[in-house]
Amino acid sequence: MNSLADEIRGYIVTEFLDGEDTADLTADFDLIDNGVVDSLGVVRVVAHLSRTYAIPADDIPLTPDSFRSIGAISAFVENATKAAA
Amino acid sequence: MSSTPPAPRTAGIEPDPYTLTAPWADELNQDVEEWDARAEFPWEKWKVIQRSGLLAVPFETRYGGSGGTLTGTMRALEGLGRTCRDAGLGFSASTQIVSVGVPLQAFGSEELKSRFLPGIVTGDLITAHAITEPGNGSDALNISTTATRDGDDYVIDGGKLFITNAPIADLLLLYVRTGKPGPFGLSVFLVERDTPGLRVGEPLGKMGLRTSPISEVTFESMRVPATRRIGQEGAGFLILDHVMKREILFSFSLTLGEMEHRLERVIGYAKSRQQFGAPIGAFQGVSHKIADMKIAVETARKWLADTGAKVEAGQDAAIDIAATKIVVSEANKRTALDAVQIFGGQGYLTATGIERDVRNAIGGTIYSGTSEIQRNRIASLLGL
């Protein structure tokens, strides 16, 4: 994982796994299907991305695939911040 | 107190959207008690709302809208609340703006937007949105109405309850299940009232907001083309989150306007009603209630302005939205009850219109997510 993905991984571990890291948590681990992030969790992830990476919440595409895994989230953040730069 | 309250941080359109409906106060407020008693939707007054331009505020000019901002729309609804004593009509107007128009403009296909938005913006097409089900109210994401893909269509089965505007709606936005439980199991469809398999129930009698019709809606093997989906399959929850933020900001701006009016009325009464040789406002037991009412109105205003600005700027406002909803709805209920007390026996009479305010205010702590659910949300966002 690159540093952005590590950062997002760290956020998921702290916020959704009570700090308990697990080797299963790879870049393509399905956070939704595995019950790590629930509906309110998605709202928290959107809020966190918007705050941490200065992405206006209204610019975050409301597409399920952007939030399924650490890999998907970091790809989305990378694109969004590149587009804004 | 009679001057227009300031418009903090409103980028807005000219003239101040707060004043849009003010010229029609007489028409809007005609025979309000009778309409409330009959619990009928006042169609002639709806035409007045249409003429005022209120329904067009947040929509792009290419669809006939006036291109206003989110905070401009809040301001317009606050003005309606200040002007119009028919809270049911106001609630139906706010539902009209947010239920279909807002998500259609944000997430709909160009084809759906150009076909339906112009009629929504004028108010010729009346709209409703259907989330709640008989078995799933607060547990709103546990939707059991299903949409099953079948070729180029989806087939929808199930039912919804408490759908504001449904008895008069031409268009309904349905939140239905297309996938397994979880945040991406819901999708959104735009359906027309005459779609075979869709049945709208009789209007349900209710405590307040009686001129705003509400009913059950059921779907039996209702076939809807996939092109009627709004947003991606599975994006229903995220669309709902977008809509609920605006629903709360819009409908509780309306409430703020109603509270502004109540405060003015109560001050006027406390100055003019004499007992023991003095105006009742001279008694601390009364004046402190009114001071608290002033604090409640200004607290509501500050929360709404601050949260509206945050949402408009694309900032995280999840806690703010829940807090705003609690602050404004509970202030409305409390100040409505205090107004009855200050008006004494007059406050208890239907003709004074003060008791109607209490009945109307109760709903605000239930719709758009109850006070308990908003507190749960805040607690959860605090990591509890």
Ligand SMILES: Cc1cc2nc3c(=O)[nH]c(=O)nc-3n(C[C@H](O)[C@H](O)[C@H](O)COP(=O)(O)OP(=O)(O)OC[C@H]3O[C@@H](n4cnc5c(N)ncnc54)[C@H](O)[C@@H]3O)c2cc1C
């Ligand atoms: C005037 C009005 C207009 C409406 N318009 C619409 C509309 O246009 N479209 C639509 O889809 N819906 C609409 N609704 C429905 C509304 O959203 C629901 O009534 C609301 O979400 C509550 O659901 P419920 O009535 O099933 O109550 P329930 O969910 O059965 O709740 C009953 C009580 O239990 C409490 N409760 C439930 N779960 C919890 C919990 N976990 N923790 C603490 N307390 C809890 C609730 O707060 C409430 O006090 C409207 C409702 C009203 C009153």
